[in-house]
Amino acid sequence: MTTELRQSERALAHRPLAGRRALITGATRGIGADIARAFAVAGAALVLSGRDGDALARQAELLSGSHGIRVSVITADLAAPEAPERLAEQAAAVYGGLDVLVNNAGISHPEAITDLTAANLDDVLNVNLRAPSLLAARVGAAMAAAGGGSIVTIASAAALRPLPEHYGYCIAKAGLVMASRMLALELGGAGVRANSICPTVVLTDMGQQVWGDHPQKAAPMLARIPLNRFAEPAEVSEVAVWLASDAASMINGVDIPVDGGYLIS
Numbered sequence: 001m002t003t004e005l006r007q008s009e010r011a012l013a014h015r016p017l018a019g020r021r022a023l024i025t026g027a028t029r030g031i032g033a034d035i036a037r038a039f040a041v042a043g044a045a046l047v048l049s050g051r052d053g054d055a056l057a058r059q060a061e062l063l064s065g066s067h068g069i070r071v072s073v074i075t076a077d078l079a080a081p082e083a084p085e086r087l088a089e090q091a092a093a094v095y096g097g098l099d100v101l102v103n104n105a106g107i108s109h110p111e112a113i114t115d116l117t118a119a120n121l122d123d124v125l126n127v128n129l130r131a132p133s134l135l136a137a138r139v140g141a142a143m144a145a146a147g148g149g150s151i152v153t154i155a156s157a158a159a160l161r162p163l164p165e166h167y168g169y170c171i172a173k174a175g176l177v178m179a180s181r182m183l184a185l186e187l188g189g190a191g192v193r194a195n196s197i198c199p200t201v202v203l204t205d206m207g208q209q210v211w212g213d214h215p216q217k218a219a220p221m222l223a224r225i226p227l228n229r230f231a232e233p234a235e236v237s238e239v240a241v242w243l244a245s246d247a248a249s250m251i252n253g254v255d256i257p258v259d260g261g262y263l264i265s
Contacts, residue, residue, distance in 0.1 A: 015041075016042050016241065016245040016247065017042035017044035017241065017245060018042075018044070019043070019099075020043075020045070020099040020100050020244065021047070021094075021095040021096075022039055022044045022045070022100035022101070022102060022244065023047045023049065023091040023098050023100070023102065024036050024039065024046060024047070024048055024104060025049045025050070025076075025102065025103060025104050026049070026050055026104040026106065027046075027048035027049060027050050027059060027104070028048075028050035028051070028055040028056055028059060029055070029205065029206075030202075030204035030205065030206055030233070031154060031199075031202055031204060031233055031236050032050070032102075032104040032154075034204075034233035034236070034237045035102055035104060035236070035241075036048055036059060037063065037237070038238060038240065038241050039102075039241060039244070040063040040064075040067040041067060042241050042245070043069065044244075045069055046063065046069065046070070046071045047071075047072050047074060047091045047094050047098070048060060048071060048073045049073070049074045049075070049076050049091070049105070050075070051075065051077050052075075053073070053075040056074075056075065057073060059073075060072070060073050070095070072095075074087060074090050074091060074094075078105055078127055078131035078132075079123065079126050079127050079131070083131065084130075084132075084134040084138065085134060085135075087135060088135055088138035088139050088142070092139070097142065097143075097146050098139055098142065098143065098149060099143070099149045099150070099244075100149060100150050100151075100152065100244045101136060101139045101140075101149070101150075101151045101152070102240055102244070103132040103135060103136055103151065103152065103153040103154065104154040105131070105132070106127060106128045106154070107123065107124060107127045107128060108124065108166065109124055109168065109169075110165045110169075111165055111167070112165050113167050123168075124168035124171075125168060125171070128169065129171075129172040129175045132153060132176060133175070133176065133179045136151050136153065136179060136180075136183055136194070140183050140187050141187070143187070143190075143191075143192045144187045144190030144192050147191055148190065148191025148192055149193075150193045150194075150248075151192065151193070151194040151195070152195060152196075152197065152244055153176050153179070153180050153194070153195070153196045153197070154196075154199070154236070155173045155174075155176045155177050155180075155197065155255060156199060157199060157200045157257055157259045157262055158170045159173035159174040159196070159255070160177070160198055160263055161262070161263055173198075176196060177255045180195055180196040180253065180255065181194075181253045184253030188253070193243075193248070193249075194252065194253065195243050195248075195251055195252065195253065195254050195255070195256065196255040196256070197236060197239050197255075197256050198255050198256065198258065198259065199258040199259060200221075200230060200257075200258070200259035200262045201218075201221060201230040201231065202230065202231045202236060203231065203232055203233070207230065224265045225259065225261060226260060226262075226264070227260030227261055228260075229260060231259070231260065235258055239256060
C-alpha cells in the first residue's frame with residue numbers, strides 16, 4: 001500500500017458516508033474501482049455495476065471483507081438501450097432506495113475527425129452520454145421523491161477543453177456536464193444535488209499504460225499541467241466522497257477540475 005493511499009484512507013476513516021446507499025457504475029477497474037474502495041472506507045453500502053460479473057464479485061468480496069460494509073453487484077452493459085432504466089430499478093431495489101449515484105462508466109475510441117466512424121461515435125455517445133444521462137434522470141427522480149440525494153458524474157477535463165483525436169469523447173463528456181447542471185436545476189428543490197468531476201489524465205492501470213509508460217507521448221500533456229504530473233485515482237475518489245457527503249451540502253451544479261491547473265494553462 002502506498003503512502004498516498006494510507007493517507008487517503010486515514011482521511012476517510014471517520015466514515016462520512018455511513019448509512020448511505022450508493023450505486024457506482026464502471027466499478028470493476030480504474031477510477032470506478034478506486035471510488036468503490038473510497039466509498040467502502042467511508043462506510044457506504046454499495047451497489048457495484050459493470051460488465052464483468054466475475055470481477056464485480058471479487059471486488060465485492062474484497063470490500064465487504066476489508067471494511068465490514070454491505071456490497072451487492074449488478075452486471076449491466078450500459079450500451080444496451082434498456083440497460084440504464086433497468087439498472088436504476090434493480091439498484092434501488094437492493095437496499096430500498098439510493099442516496100448516492102456515481103456515474104462513472106465510460107469508454108473511448110481515440111481517432112482523428114478525418115478517421116471518424118459512425119459506429120465508434122454511436123458507441124461513445126451511447127455509453128458516455130445517453131446511458132449516464134438516462135440513469136441519472138431515473139435515479140434522480142426517485143431520490144427527489146424520497147427526499148434527496150447526491151449524483152456525482154465523472155466527466156473529464158476534455159469536457160471543458162478540446163482534446164485532439166477525442167471528438168466523440170469530448171462531445172459526450174461536455175454533454176454530461178450540462179446534464180449535471182440540468183439535474184441540479186430541476187431536482188435541487190427536492191434536495192438532490194448533482195455535480196461533475198473533470199479529471200485530467202488519471203494514472204489507473206490503463207492510464208499508466210497509455211501515458212505513464214510513454215514519456216514522449218506524455219511530455220506535451222504534462223507541459224500543459226502546472227503541477228507537472230498526472231492525477232492519481234485517489235485524488236478523484238476523495239472528491240467523489242466529499243461531493244456525496246454532508247460536507248458538500250451546499251455544492252450543486254458545479255464541475256470540479258481535478259487537473260493540476262491544466263484548464264488554466
